[in-house]
Amino acid sequence: MSTKTKLMTAVALTTALTAPAASAExxxxxxxxxxxxxxxxxxxxxxxxxxxxxxxxxxxxxxxxxxxxxxxxxxxxxxxxxxxxxxxxxxxxxxxxxxxxxxxxxxxxxxxxxxxxxxxxxxxxxxxxxxxxxxxxxxxxxxxxxGGVLHTNEKKVETIEDMKGLRIRTPSPAVSEMLSFLGADPQGLPPGEVYESLQRGVIDGTVFPWDPVKSFGLNEVLNYHLELGAYTxxxxxxxxxxxxxxxxxxxxxxxxxxxxxxxxxxxxxxxxMWDAPGRQDAIDAGHQITELSDEQRAQWEETLQPMMDAYLQSVKDAGVDNAEEIYLAMQDKIAEYEAAQQD
Structure with a gap:
């Protein structure tokens, strides 16, 4: 290798070693x-x-x-x-x-x-x-x-008694326990399967906030909505x-x-913002939307109290020894948030 070639090789190597490395994506x-x-x-x-x-x-x-x-x-x-x-x-x-x-x-x-x-x-x-x-x-x-809304296709729900026997899609264990306690039959389904299940009569309804009703096109297969607001x-x-x-x-x-x-x-x-279009679509489609009065909500809450006590105990039995402490802390933080919103 000539002296000139050696010099050029050395310069190239030095440049490669000292040049800033490109950021890896x-x-x-x-x-x-x-x-x-x-x-x-x-x-x-x-x-x-x-x-x-x-x-x-x-x-x-x-x-x-x-x-x-x-x-x-x-x-x-x-x-x-x-x-x-x-x-x-x-x-x-x-x-x-x-x-x-x-x-x-x-x-x-x-x-x-x-x-x-x-x-x-x-x-x-x-x-x-x-x-x-x-x-x-x-x-x-x-x-x-x-807060979740109870949506049904064939039966209008206004009272606790109306829940009996209804097959309702459920999103979580706590909501499943709530539905069972109210006399319904909770069905565990992914959100994407709800439309077809309603259409085929496999379920009678679902609990959702308003937003997925819009995004999954569910107002096409629903007729009644109870703004229960009983869970999140x-x-x-x-x-x-x-x-x-x-x-x-x-x-x-x-x-x-x-x-x-x-x-x-x-x-x-x-x-x-996400809830508003789903609710408006139901109104535009002529669906019946029912809102619980404060008195009715109190009745539903009172009815569900034994279920809530039992669910807390089941979480404790599952290994969350401080379940009651966490639940009370959640109540406190929610109250803290609501107070701040009013200021």
């Missing part, structure tokens, strides 16, 4: 179980991924898998993110049953019908009371929906811990910036 898989037209996708998850990508100057990219994709199964969100099949997942605490017993206490009847209050309570109590249920996960947000249902937005730790410190800071308390605080307003 990371693509994270995000899964959720709702249609891509739902506000969870359009107003929450899609913008969240865009914010993180912009914050990282493109270092972190995302691929989103909603309902209808190979990773959009509601029953598999938790196991997929734990296994690292996806990096981030948004799912229901109550499906599959029994995996988040302490967190799911927020689903107890008549605890709150406000998404903002329930979401605030969950996030405030997470560090002290709920974190053990998320080992191996980086929790980005916990939240809940507005909670959700997780979590990241595989190894996926999070594999990011650069700068990328981790971006994920943190757009997650946590500031994100959780948005769900109250979001859910009010």
């Amino acid at each position: 990371t693509t994270l898989k995000v899964s959720h179980y709702l249609p891509a037209v739902h506000g969870i996708h359009t107003d929450f998850i899609e913008p969240w991924t865009q914010q993180v990508t912009e914050c990282t100057n493109g270092e972190v990219q995302f691929e989103i898998f909603p309902a209808g994709t190979q990773m959009g199964n509601v029953a598999r969100q938790q196991e997929q993110v734990m296994a690292g099949v996806v990096d981030i997942a948004h799912g229901l605490h109550g499906i599959p049953r029994g995996r988040f017993p302490a967190t799911s206490l927020i689903d107890m009847p008549f605890l709150t019908d406000d998404a903002g209050a329930a979401s605030y309570a969950l996030w405030e109590l997470f560090p002290e009371y709920l974190s053990d249920e998320y080992n191996g996960l980086k929790v980005l947000a916990l939240h809940a929906h507005n 249902v909670s959700f997780f937005f979590v990241m595989n811990e190894r996926s999070y730790e594999g990011l650069s410190e700068e990328a981790q800071a971006c994920v943190d910036k757009y997650s946590g308390g500031d994100l959780v605080a948005k769900f109250g307003d979001w859910w009010d």
